[in-house]
Amino acid sequence: MAGASLMDTLFQRSLEDLIKGMRQQLIGEPAFISKAMEEIRREIKSTDLSTKSTALLKLSYLSSLHFHDMSFADFHALEVLSSPRFAHKMIAYHAISLSFHDATPVLLLITNHLRKDLTSTNEYEVSLSLQCLSKIANVDLARDLTPEIFTLLSTSKVCVRKKAIGVVLRVFWKYPDAVRVCFKRLVENLENSDPQMVSAVVGVFCELASKDPRSYLPLAPEFYRILVDSRNNWVLIKVLKIFARLAPLEPRLAEKVVEPICDHMRRTVAKSLLFECVRTIVNSLSEYESAVKLAVVKIQEFLLDDDPNLKYLGLRALSTVAEKHLWAVLENKEIVIKSLSDVDPNIKVESLRLVMKMVSESNVAEISRVLLNYALKSGPEFCNKILASILSTCSRNVYEIIVDFDWYASLLGEMSRIPHCQKGEEIENQLIDIGMRVKDVRPKLAHVCRGLLIDPALLGNQFLHRILSAAAWVSGEYVEFSRNPFELVEALLQPRTILLLPAIRAIYIQSAFKVLTFCLHTYLLQNKGTTFSSWSDTLLPGVLSSDFYESLADLSVGNGPSVTVTPGHVSPSSLERNDLSYEYIVNMLNLVELAFGPLSGSNDVEIQDRAQNVLGFIDLIREKVLNSSVQKGNVSEGKDVEVADIVELMHHAFSEELGPVSISAQERVPLPDGLILKENLVDLEAICGDIGLPSSNSFPFESTSYKEEVGNSLSNLEIKEGLEQLNESTSLLAEHRKRHGLYYLPSDKSETISNDYPLANDPMSQDNATDDTNDLLKLAEQSFVPRRKSSHTKPRPVVVKLDNGDEIPIASRKSEPKDDSLSDAVRDVLLGSEAIIRTSSQSNLSDKPPNKRKGKEKQHRDIHEELKENLVDDRNPSSRRSRHRRHGKERRQRSPRKKNAEEGGDNGQKEKQKSSHPHGRHRQRADEPSNVAGQTSEVPDFLL
Incomplete structure (x- = not known):
């Protein structure tokens, strides 16, 4: 085994x-890396x-640069960490820092390694x-390692103490x-x-x-001392960030730190520190006019820098100042x-934001x-x-700065x-929104969408x-505001609409x-005396025979005219909206039928369904016209009434x-x-099991074939029943709207919002500006000059607003739970009693020997006393100890626990014994307010 390890070492890459x-x-x-990973897996198992x-x-x-998983080597990293050689430890710690996380199974095994190295003599x-x-x-x-960190916070080795901090x-x-252990x-x-320690x-x-x-x-005195005495720019920047958060909480603190910050702005040559001073002034100390003016002067230096x-930083700072001091933007408008x-x-985007801050009702x-x-x-x-800036600014607070909505509709176009x-x-959302909210913009909006x-x-x-979806x-x-509906239908049915998504085509x-x-309904209103039998020759081309046309002509001669022309009847050549003709309607019906025929077999369900609905409507009218036209010797006016009722029903x-x-x-x-x-609802089936679904016969419009449905036309009685049901549903809807009227726009003339809306103002001129920069400069100057409204200007159109606004109410927004355990612990240390500090130190250091624990408890008490001295006025050091002791004595006299102990005799003695118990801290805190985070922090004495 040793020989194999030696060979691996000699020939290892x-x-x-x-x-x-x-x-x-x-x-x-990739193949080379894969082979290298195989070698690593084999080598890392070596002894x-x-x-x-x-x-x-x-x-x-490989894990750092190529993102290979190294979790398989977690335990091997711990083995390397146990090596006495520093080079091996450095490699192990680096690997552990890369791969270990909270869910690593062997994470607990590193505790003793860390404790051993934290107490090592090798820094x-x-x-x-x-x-x-x-x-x-x-x-x-x-x-587990808090005691070791506590010890390292006071070590004499500068490098180690900085890292411990x-x-x-x-x-x-x-x-x-x-x-409670390390804060002091x-x-x-x-x-x-x-200065390195202070910086850390x-x-x-x-x-x-x-x-x-x-x-x-309570630590504001210490931060204030650093702000005044320190000459380290990095430290001062961090202290300024702290005061930027503390100053809004305590006005007296803001008044005290504003002058030192201004002194740093006047004196420093470091741009980083200067910008931090400016940001602190404009964000947290904007109430002090002299400080803001000095900050604006320094911002101008940033803006003029190459x-x-x-x-960019100057523009950002100026954008922050503009929220409360818009005059600062006017002074630097040329640069902006x-x-x-x-x-x-980035500079262009920031300047754009500043320009949009100058927008008002008069210059938008x-x-x-x-x-x-x-x-x-x-x-x-x-x-x-x-475009996004213009849209967001103009739509802010439900278009509060828009007076001329005709102009705004043209702008969207x-x-x-x-x-x-x-x-x-x-743009889609705003086109629809202003159409629903502003009634008198609809004619102009229809014209823009038609274009x-x-x-x-x-x-x-x-x-x-x-x-285009919104325009459609x-x-x-x-459509009642359209000048030429036929042209509109042609635009909606043009062949290039195949480029649109199916949802938009629908x-x-x-x-x-x-x-x-709408066109059919308008034609009926304009030509009330015209019967529909005259439509048959055009609506049914090639279907009826010549004999039928001859009989139809004879019918018109023998039994009176089948086409009655009233005084309102117009020439067929006219195609205007207010002058709808017979040929106009026929051409539109034929155009729609020709375009929707192929769409009825579309693969998209939405397109197919809507196209078949339109074709079914046209077929229903054709069937009524056919039945009306074949009546020989007696033209049935009832059939004409049926067609009119159908159109009226659909229009309604x-x-x-x-x-x-x-x-x-x-x-x-x-x-x-x-x-x-x-x-x-588990038992719903047992409860409703005997209730059957309605049969197909209960639906009067359902049939086995679509053509059969058209053939079996509705009778007069069915039409009347449908109209009665429609009137009943309309009355129910009106009652519902009356009950919940605040959610809807009134549509009746008798309701709150009248139909007599004022006309919108004329749209702006379309002339292009020759010099954009000069125009914006003039507009910037004019935007800050108060204008007197002319008595001849027309009033602003009515804009419908909902009673509770158009945003999600704050109460419905779910707030994430906030963990204040760290803040509670800090307040206990800074503002709590000595008993809390003592018991917490005992509980955290209970694993130490008795003599060391007593020494640390004494050390904690000394730190607590020194911290109390530091929280008083730093300008009067001689009064620190006496003033804080007097303040502490008053607090102890006001303490209800102390008062109860003095009045209760034996009960008071028992209470003291309980508080001295190692677990007495929990009993003591049980009597205090449970919401520690909600308590008001003690104001430092140096602010009084």
Whole structure:
């Protein structure tokens, strides 16, 4: 066995050989790596630690760069870790840091190895173990190794102490009870004279304060001292991040730190520290006008710098200032506008955000026009950034800055025609939304959507298909505003619609159905005296014989005219909406039937179903016309009434107005009395077993064949019964809308919103701007000048808003449970009584010998006293101890536990005995408020 291990060692491929071999493989690299992995699997089982460590090193390399699994070597890494050689330990710790995690089965076996190396006299071994512990520590490791970390926090070796301070952060996250042991030592290091120690400690507190800053308010004096005295830029940046979180919690603290921060801004030449000072001022100290003005001056220096990184930071800072101090953007408007044409894409995006912050009700049209010109000249990415900014800004708070909705509908149409536009979903939603919310924009909206539908070039851009879907829906829903329905039907049925997705083509078919129904209904209203027997020669070409046409002509001569032309009848050549003619309707029916014939056999179920519905409607009308036309000697006017009723019935089904519905509408509908939604329905089959399904005879419209259904036309009685049922359902719907009216848009003239809407303003001019930058500069200046509204301007159209807003209510959003165990432990240490500190230290150090435990308890008490001294005013050191002792004495006098003990006599003595018990900490905390996180932190004395 030893000989085999020796041979493996002599002829083993090193990491350098592995890398050279991989670089020489031009094609077969995967095969080479696979062969190397087989060698590693064989070598890592060797009993020789050198062979095993080399195999582990190669495996770590392949895992890091080529992501090969190395979990099979977890136990072998522990074997290498037990080697006394430092080189082997370094390889093992590196492999363990890469592969071990909380679910690693052998993780518990590393505890003794880490404890041994943490207590080693070799500082390099201690550093390796600390580095590994910072990456793999879990709850068990953090709990078991807390005493060793506590000892290392006061070691004289600078390198080891710095790493121990860094490890404390992960230990606190994993095991919050370690705070009661190590926190005081961590605070002690804030007063260390070594800047490296202070930097490490401040970094830890910066991370801790990011989770719950209120718990660290008592340490504000120490951070303030570092802010004033330190000259290390890195330390000052971290302290500024801490104060940025603490200042909003305590106004007196903000007032105290604002001047030192301004001094750093005036004095420092480091751009990193200067930017952090500016960010702290604009984020957390924006109430101090003088500090904000100084910060704006420094921001301008960033904006004028040639370094794009500094310019970007300046724009970010200016964007933050603009939320409360918009004048800062006006002072730097020229730089902001010119940045729209910068080469750096990040700078362009930030400048775009600043431009959108200048948008108001008075200049939204002009700024949008100029930005669209920028979008036309920009690349696809920035073009869509501009479009997204315009859409989000204009739709903010249910279009609160939009006055002219006719202009906005035209703007959405222009956006759709931009070549790089990829905001189809957003434009689709807004086209439908403004149509439902703003009633008087519907004529203009129908005109815009008609322009989109008749353009066949738009069908080739897949990013615009969602927009075309909205245009088709709007055209069908508001067809009464269309000037030429026949042209609309041609656009909806053009051959290039085959490029659309099936779901969108289904919307096209349904919209064409709505247009057809509207035209038939309008024709009936305009030509009430016309009988439908005159349709037969065109609706049924080639079906009826010549004898039938002759008899039809004789019929019209002998028994009166079959086509009665009323004064409202118009010339067939006219194809306008308000002038529907006989030929117009016939051509439309033929066009629809010709286009939908192939679609009735489509593979897509939705398209097939909708196409067959339309064809069935046309066949039903044709059948009624046929039955009406073959009546010789007596033209049946009842058949004409049937056709009119069918058209009226279908038109009524499409005429119900749609409106926005609240997201929480379903939740707010009260449950009927006696309805149990969570009832067990296992016995439902036994209860309802004797109830059979309705037979096919109960459905009057069902038949074995579609053609038979058309042939067996409805009688007058059935039509009347259908209309009665429709009226009944309409009344029920009206009652439901009246009961839950706040979720719907009123559609009746008698309801809250009147039909007498004011006309929208004229759309903006389409003239292109010659100089976009100059226009934006002028607009920026005008946006900050208050304008007096003209008395001649028309009022803003009515925009329907839901009673509870259009967003998900906050109450319905599920908040994730917050773990405050670490914050509770920090507050117990900083603000709790000495008994809590003493009992916690006893429980955490109970595994130590008695003499060492007593020494550590005494050390904890000393640390607690020193921390109390540090929490008072640092400007009066002589009063620290006396003032804090007096404050502590007052707290003890006010303590209800102490008062009860004095009044109760023996009961008080028993209570003291309980609190001194090793487990007395739990009994003591049981009497205190359970919500420790909700208690107000004690304000440091130096703020008083």
